[in-house]
Amino acid sequence: MNRDIRNQLFISLFFIISLILETLNWNLIAGEMKPSLLLLTFIYWNLALPNKVGLGSIFIFGFLLDLIDGNMLGINSLIFLTASYLSQRFFYQFRVMHLFQQSIGIIFMSLLANLIFFIGSFIEQDNLPFLEGSFYFYNLLLNSFLNGAIWPLVFYISRYYRRKLIVLDRA
Amino acid sequence: MPVKNYRSTKISSEAIFATPSMRFSRFILGTFLSILLIIADLNTQISSYIRGFSQDLLRPVYFVAEFPRNIYNILDSSLNTRIELNKKIVSLEEQIVLLQINNLTLNSIKRENTELKSLIDKAQDEINLFLFVTKTNFTNNSYNPVLTVKFKKNDILGLNQAVLSKQGLVGKVSSVGRTTAEVQLISDPNSLIPFLGIESGLHGIVQGKGFGQGGSIINSKKTAQYKKGELLVTSGLGGDLPAGYPIGYIDNISDLADLNFLDISVNLTANPSDADLFLIFNSSLKDNE
Numbered sequence A: 001m002n003r004d005i006r007n008q009l010f011i012s013l014f015f016i017i018s019l020i021l022e023t024l025n026w027n028l029i030a031g032e033m034k035p036s037l038l039l040l041t042f043i044y045w046n047l048a049l050p051n052k053v054g055l056g057s058i059f060i061f062g063f064l065l066d067l068i069d070g071n072m073l074g075i076n077s078l079i080f081l082t083a084s085y086l087s088q089r090f091f092y093q094f095r096v097m098h099l100f101q102q103s104i105g106i107i108f109m110s111l112l113a114n115l116i117f118f119i120g121s122f123i124e125q126d127n128l129p130f131l132e133g134s135f136y137f138y139n140l141l142l143n144s145f146l147n148g149a150i151w152p153l154v155f156y157i158s159r160y161y162r163r164k165l166i167v168l169d170r171a
Numbered sequence B: 001m002p003v004k005n006y007r008s009t010k011i012s013s014e015a016i017f018a019t020p021s022m023r024f025s026r027f028i029l030g031t032f033l034s035i036l037l038i039i040a041d042l043n044t045q046i047s048s049y050i051r052g053f054s055q056d057l058l059r060p061v062y063f064v065a066e067f068p069r070n071i072y073n074i075l076d077s078s079l080n081t082r083i084e085l086n087k088k089i090v091s092l093e094e095q096i097v098l099l100q101i102n103n104l105t106l107n108s109i110k111r112e113n114t115e116l117k118s119l120i121d122k123a124q125d126e127i128n129l130f131l132f133v134t135k136t137n138f139t140n141n142s143y144n145p146v147l148t149v150k151f152k153k154n155d156i157l158g159l160n161q162a163v164l165s166k167q168g169l170v171g172k173v174s175s176v177g178r179t180t181a182e183v184q185l186i187s188d189p190n191s192l193i194p195f196l197g198i199e200s201g202l203h204g205i206v207q208g209k210g211f212g213q214g215g216s217i218i219n220s221k222k223t224a225q226y227k228k229g230e231l232l233v234t235s236g237l238g239g240d241l242p243a244g245y246p247i248g249y250i251d252n253i254s255d256l257a258d259l260n261f262l263d264i265s266v267n268l269t270a271n272p273s274d275a276d277l278f279l280i281f282n283s284s285l286k287d288n289e
Helices: A003-023 A028-033 A037-048 A055-069 A075-089 A091-095 A099-124 A136-165 B024-044 B046-057 B059-104 B107-127 B283-288
Strands: B130-139 B146-150 B162-165 B168-176 B180-185 B192-197 B203-208 B215-218 B231-234 B246-254 B263-268 B277-281
Touching (some): A003 A055, A037 A055, A037 A075, A037 A091, A055 A075, A055 B046, A075 A099, A075 B024, B024 B046, B046 B059, B046 B168, B046 B180, B059 B130, B146 B277, B192 B215
Parallel strands (some): B168 B246
Antiparallel strands (some): B130 B146, B130 B277, B146 B180, B162 B168, B162 B277, B192 B203, B203 B215, B215 B263, B231 B246
16 A cells, blocks of 8 residues: 555544544533543644645544534634644644643643634524533633643654554655 | 664654645635635534434444443443342332232222223324434533434434433434434523423423523513422424423522513423433324324
8 A cells, every 4th residue: 555545544543533532422521621632633643744634634524523513514623723733833843842841832722722612602602501600611721721631641642653653755 | 682673664764844834825725614614504504404414424433432331331231130130020029919909909990991091092192103213422512412313214304303201302303314313402502492381381482501501491571470390391382392291390580680581590301311212203293193
């Protein structure tokens, strides 16, 4: 099999596994603050192999997540696109950071993603009655911190399999 | 001594720092496409047309995602089977004694039995108005909870048909695919359900407040005499929903001076995360009858 296609399939497999893990039945409280594994996987591959993640995979997986989560179409694509652009734009700075510093970067990126998601829900609903007395904002905040907390785990697991499975072109 | 693997195939000649990042024009193009998709979805509701069919394609994903839970359920039930069977034997023995006693009075209640039989026959006829569906996925987003159900190929489902569980009304069918359908829950902020208060006899509309947040009665006059704890059932107005199924109980009534209407919160009876089997009320069959 062509090496490029093989690599692309492996990367897509990562996205599919993250999507399935994100779809797992979480309980009511964990539902909103569960870590955004697909977003973290996108960020990782954009940092590791920026030229292997294109608009196509961003739109396909964003679209699938919208369908599964019942969100309006396009909102997750926009989130993944923004995260991918920022990861690629600042990846010179990001790659040389210590893992702890990277986690802080991930927290800020997740906050931005949650802000986009919230603006999307605000546009979709005429009013936001669900916000009354709920922990919606706290959950989104917690989600960002959880994303930062599990970033080292995602990073090491993905890096291990990237080194094992992805073979780049030789000189 | 372990030998490290320095295979040349693992070493890349790609100068990673020379990799070009995503061009700004591509980012703008992607943003434009995403916003276009969002606007199209908001204005034309295209997602409701394709969601049902896409859920058919996503069933393998749900199957894999539900696999650990199913394995846990199987293990749990197999471990508990012996204890449960023993309990069942005890309860059946109790029931046998009860039946033996009841048999003694059989002749005296023969007449009532004839009447009951006619009632049961009527209930059997009504069963045909319902379709059984099973849950395939449930996303408990606060602002947009969605239940996905699977139905038999031969069953015909329509939009806005009522979805019921043993606890009461769950929601309405919002999108239909080949063998899967999406259900808009009554806790969805976009859901409006006409109800009838059992004690007060008042009609009104319950709007969802998000999953886990219950609902509220909207536009209720300040003079309305609702009672705390009152059961609200479907009124059947509008034709889509059958009448008489529980929606929820009135949780709190507050009369705030700065509001034109009463602020009434409702505890919804049905929780779709607890149930796996649902009934869909086929209003078209009812109309045909």
